[in-house]
Amino acid sequence: MKLPDRHGQTASPDPRALPPPTAEEQAHSSKLQHLIREEIAACGGLISFARFMELALYAPGLGYYAAGKYKFGAAGDFVTAPEMGSLFARCLARPCQSILAQLGGGDILEAGAGSGALAADLLLELEALGRLPERYLILELSNDLRDRQAETLRHKVPRLLKRVHWLDSLPVELRGVILANELLDAIPVERFQIAEDGVRQLHVTWETDRFVWREKPANEAIRARIEPLALSPGYTSEINLQAEAWVRSVADILKQGVMLLVDYGFPRAEFYHSQRTDGTLMCHYHHRAHDDPLKLIGLQDITAHVDFTAIADAATGTSLSLLGYTSQAAFLIGCGLEPLMSASDPEDVRVHLGLTQQVKKLTSPHEMGELYKVIALGRGTREPFPGFAAHDRRGRL
Ligand SMILES: C[S@@+](CC[C@H](N)C(=O)[O-])C[C@H]1O[C@@H](n2cnc3c(N)ncnc32)[C@H](O)[C@@H]1O
DSSP states (O other), rough: OOOOOOOOOOOSSSSSSOOOOOHHHHHHHHHHHHHHHHHHTTSSSSSEEEHHHHHHHHHHTSSEEEEEEEESSSSSOOOHHHOOOOOOHHHHHHHHHHHHHHSSSSSEEESOOOTSSHHHHHHHHHHHHOOSSSSSEESSHHHHHHHHHHHHHHHOGGGGGGGEESSSSEEEEEEEEEEEEEGGGGGGOOEEEEETTTEEEEEEEETEEEEEEEEEOOOOOHHHGGGOOOOTTTOOOEEOHHHHHHHHHHHEEEEEEEEEEEEEEEEEHHOOTTTTTTTTOOEEEEEEEOOOSSSSTTTSEEOOOOOHHHHHHHHHHHEEEEEEEEEHHHHHHHHHHHHHHHTTTTSSSSHHHHHHHHHHHOOOOOTTTTTEEEEEEEEEEOOOOOOOOOSGGGGOO
């Protein structure tokens, strides 16, 4: 079962209907294909899908996120919440303010900061609320995006730039808030299929003139997690072991504070629902969604939904507490979306209309409101903070 994609686009089942890449894009893609083929050859003819996805998205200078392609917003391939306007960031500022106040200070670490829009708008709002973090740390895999983030921040908040630092690796420890919007869905997943004789792991090889799928018995880590689910033969889906490892390593450095992760996904029972027989893998290209990651190499985003039960287990396994889990709509309303909205002047039609459109996209159950979830995991914080008071869904994980 394929669902509408993360931005309400309709999946286009026939990839031939996608707009053709330009000659320049094709040349770029060929270079990346060559690199992947070399790695396949060096590995004896096959690489795991997770490795394929990693190269397609992050191969230095060539991968989708690592090269200069404009990904976010109307001119790109997809739109994320911070790209729609400042409302999402302004809401997120409330829990950040509350947590930093409880701790009497601290840092914010944003992982996977995209264009830098969230960082800039969040800093602006925290400045207005009188609760700037001591430092705003950014952990970003893509050098290209680091440059873009610096440009956004220089343009929008030049006076706050001195608080912003880009990290090459996780700090040894952190007190404050760790934030990531749509990061987990961009971490490479393994794809598996249930066969009569057990769990198969999908790999990628090159055949004649294109990449194709090959299956092999799944490795022990995948089998241990998938066999107990007792899925039927033919069932195909994903498991994101790297995202779980990422959460564990970030949880380890959080000495005191909260990790807030926003993404599209479900609790495990829904993720591996018997009717979701083909998983959640999706590709985004010029605002169209389809499900073939072996095409348009380096030119399209590849993403999978998040199993939030796995994320909660990974974090609580390192003794973080599960502080909240709810839909994006309930979270934003809990963060004061309505008062922020009503503070805008309806006479200023352009601004008011823009805000109304953001509210609709962010909270409508047919757009991002229901599919997107927010999870909060923390250590050493005493009081509740805005966002999770209503519609606490922790019991569903
Ligand atoms: C789908 S984009 C979301 C960007 C931004 N947060 C937004 O909402 O617009 C995913 C981002 O995560 C980054 N990323 C992926 N894996 C990462 C990792 N392990 N560490 C840091 N950044 C990562 C990508 O380069 C990209 O900036």
